[in-house]
Amino acid sequence: MSLNNSSKTSEILSAHFFQRADVVSIAKELIGKVLCTEFDGVLTTGQIVETEAYNGIHDKACHAHSGRFTKRTKVMYEPGGTAYIYLCYGIHHLFNIITNNEGIPDAVLIRAIEPLEGTQTMLERRKMNQKKRNLTAGPGILSQALGIKTDQNGIQLTRENGIWIEDHGLNITSNNIISGPRVGIGYAGEDALLPYRFSLRGNPWVSPAKT
């Protein structure tokens, strides 16, 4: 989508952005980028305001910890820039971006976005009639709002094809990024304490999950 953005830059993040070694840096840098989907010609976009890093085989909270390789986790070993979408609690489609090179199962979970374009479509998908925080502030509901489903598991995010990420040239300084422990992974022992959750300071669209 490159319509009337005359002054703003708006480029799709490439494989190079995702195929780097430090998943924690990538999770931080994704704050302020724009997550876009287009299905059946319907465009919806939102600014990423909350992410979590999952540090591959060494991270007890990561589905691929200790090199676990199953039907579900095999997509995590794809090259950076691949989508990893799985069903959680039988209800919620959680959207992750695979990072690093092929064979290394690092990933970033997108936890919340601030709606930009297509909010009317998002409201319909969420069966809501008012734009408020529970439209997109949470990993399960943002997927519902953007129409992301496990159907799209394994697709490439580096083309304007279904799901992609744009850089709108926003410069977020590190003192505007809050870090803290990840949500819902108490089973991960000491790794549950790692400060791998990042959010945009003061943004009302950050998920209400307890830290």
Added chain:
DNA sequence: ATAATGATTCGCT
């Protein structure tokens, strides 16, 4: 083949 379990959300008390 069977049983347990979530990287969550929503509604009700």
Added chain:
DNA sequence: GCGAATCATTATG
């Protein structure tokens, strides 16, 4: 604040 919803994946027999 608490518990139900709901099902693919995973481990185990």
